[in-house]
Amino acid sequence: MTTTPQPTGQPAHGDDAQQAAAKRNLWLHFTRMSSYDHADVPVMVRGEGAYVYDSRGKRYLDGLAGLFVSQVGHGRTEIAEAAARQASQLAYFPLWSYAHPRAIELAERLAALAPGDLNRVFFTTSGSEAVESAWKLAKQYFATIGQPGRYKVLSRELAYHGTSMGALAVTGLAAIKTPFEPLTPGGVRVPNTNFYRAPEFVARDLEAFGRWAADEIDRAIVREGPESVAAVYLEPVQNSGGCFPPPPGYFERVRRICDSHGVLLVSDEVICAFGRLGHYFGSQRYGYQPDIITFAKGATSGYAPLGGMIASDRLMEPFAEGTATFLHGVTFAGHPVSTAVALANLDVFEKEDLLGNVRAHEAEFRATLEQLSDLPIVGEVRGDGYFYGIELVKDKSTRETFDDDESERLLRGFLSNALLDAGLVCRADDRGDPVIQLSPPLICGPEHFAEMEQILRSVLTEAWTRL
Numbered sequence: 228m229t230t231t232p233q234p235t236g237q238p239a240h241g242d243d244a245q246q247a248a249a250k251r252n253l254w255l256h257f258t259r260m261s262s263y264d265h266a267d268v269p270v271m272v273r274g275e276g277a278y279v280y281d282s283r284g285k286r287y288l289d290g291l292a293g294l295f296v297s298q299v300g301h302g303r304t305e306i307a308e309a310a311a312r313q314a315s316q317l318a319y320f321p322l323w324s325y326a327h328p329r330a331i332e333l334a335e336r337l338a339a340l341a342p343g344d345l346n347r348v349f350f351t352t353s354g355s356e357a358v359e360s361a362w363k364l365a366k367q368y369f370a371t372i373g374q375p376g377r378y379k380v381l382s383r384e385l386a387y388h389g390t391s392m393g394a395l396a397v398t399g400l401a402a403i404k405t406p407f408e409p410l411t412p413g414g415v416r417v418p419n420t421n422f423y424r425a426p427e428f429v430a431r432d433l434e435a436f437g438r439w440a441a442d443e444i445d446r447a448i449v450r451e452g453p454e455s456v457a458a459v460y461l462e463p464v465q466n467s468g469g470c471f472p473p474p475p476g477y478f479e480r481v482r483r484i485c486d487s488h489g490v491l492l493v494s495d496e497v498i499c500a501f502g503r504l505g506h507y508f509g510s511q512r513y514g515y516q517p518d519i520i521t522f523a524k525g526a527t528s529g530y531a532p533l534g535g536m537i538a539s540d541r542l543m544e545p546f547a548e549g550t551a552t553f554l555h556g557v558t559f560a561g562h563p564v565s566t567a568v569a570l571a572n573l574d575v576f577e578k579e580d581l582l583g584n585v586r587a588h589e590a591e592f593r594a595t596l597e598q599l600s601d602l603p604i605v606g607e608v609r610g611d612g613y614f615y616g617i618e619l620v621k622d623k624s625t626r627e628t629f630d631d632d633e634s635e636r637l638l639r640g641f642l643s644n645a646l647l648d649a650g651l652v653c654r655a656d657d658r659g660d661p662v663i664q665l666s667p668p669l670i671c672g673p674e675h676f677a678e679m680e681q682i683l684r685s686v687l688t689e690a691w692t693r694l
């Protein structure tokens with residue numbers, strides 16, 4: 228499970244009434260609420276640049292961009308003003324049969340930025356909705372072109388693709404699925420690209436490992452029956468499990484496999500789009516052409532909620548004629564305020580060349596984090612762009628990981644709190660092997676990397692002594 232910071236029994240702070248109301252009325256996501264029975268809920272009240280401040284005035288470096296969201300950083304008044312202007316002019320109108328100017332402008336701009344013939348933008352309000360929308364589009368597309376048997380979707384072990392029932396069926400994390408079964412039928416798992424834990428026969432050759440992992444997709448499609456498979460969902464860099472970048476040649480091979488079976492390739496870029504990997508879209512970094520890109524999070528840097536999918540011209544074709552209609556919609560999708568915010572967000576990207584900033588500094592980010600490799604608890608530092616996972620191990624030489632008990636004590640009992648206490652927002656996650664994840668705002672530079680490294684070094688050093 229993801230480990231949210233657990234209370235350390237610090238004295239009560241902030242407004243007592245606010246704390247009481249938080250504990251009585253607010254339900255935190257993926258959080259053991261009982262852990263706040265005898266301690267305070269951290270309450271973030273303000274943000275500025277790469278930093279956020281809690282209700283006691285304590286400052287934290289936002290090493291996770293909130294939740295892989297705040298690309299341009301906090302406190303951007305120009306984006307807030309764009310939202311206010313739009314709300315005053317037209318706060319709401321649906322995209323059901325109507326359009327509004329900001330949705331049109333944003334769709335045009337995203338189509339221009341997206342790779343190849345991905346020209347059709349369908350907005351949602353979240354990443355899970357984007358993932359579900361892509362599945363529904365794939366199913367209805369195939370039904371419309373006379374292949375109604377195609378309904379299954381392949382995705383990778385441990386991959387997180389959202390929490391609504393359909394998105395959960397695409398998600399590869401058994402622990403967060405079990406209570407909700409039976410799920411939407413059709414989710415099929417294939418191996419991920421965790422080279423650190425590669426099977427022995429490909430463990431010393433990254434390219435061979437990539438070929439094997441791609442060919443497992445081929446074998447799964449053949450096993451399931453190609454005529455029953457609609458799509459393969461892959462993140463450019465898989466987040467859950469701790470940042471698995473693709474081996475060289477992996478996506479090229481997967482693209483060929485999908486084409487050979489007439490299966491769609493969905494690039495789930497809810498995290499990896501909008502500069503996280505130094506490009507507008509993660510698929511551009513690795514040079515592959517998806518049939519659909521799903522996005523959310525960084526599209527607005529969190530100043531308002533927005534998600535969506537960008538589909539290829541080919542997928543739109545059957546819906547462009549006669550009575551054909553994509554039978555799907557969401558009341559708040561493509562909300563005028565959210566689309567105005569997304570446009571203002573993209574303006575900041577351009578004005579400040581944020582993609583350039585990531586590309587100029589990513590090598591230094593990696594090098595700074597890799598300094599931590601001298602610690603006995605650090606097994607591997609992996610990732611790309613401004614997106615890294617640090618895998619923690621009990622024994623570096625054997626790569627032995629922690630048992631459930633140790634993991635519970637290490638991550639929940641100590642690390643999450645200690646990192647927050649030391650002033651760093653990041654994520655200690657043991658949905659796969661235990662990792663610390665970093666995904667800072669794209670405005671960050673060397674001084675922020677150094678701050679992250681120093682905090683991680685001192686907290687991980689202390690963690691080791693407690694094992």
Ligand SMILES: Cc1ncc(COP(=O)(O)O)c(C=O)c1O
Nearest residue numbers: 353354355387388389495497523
């Ligand atoms: C790759 C990926 N897909 C989908 C989602 C779901 O997005 P949301 O939480 O906006 O529904 C997430 C969320 O973290 C994600 O990382």
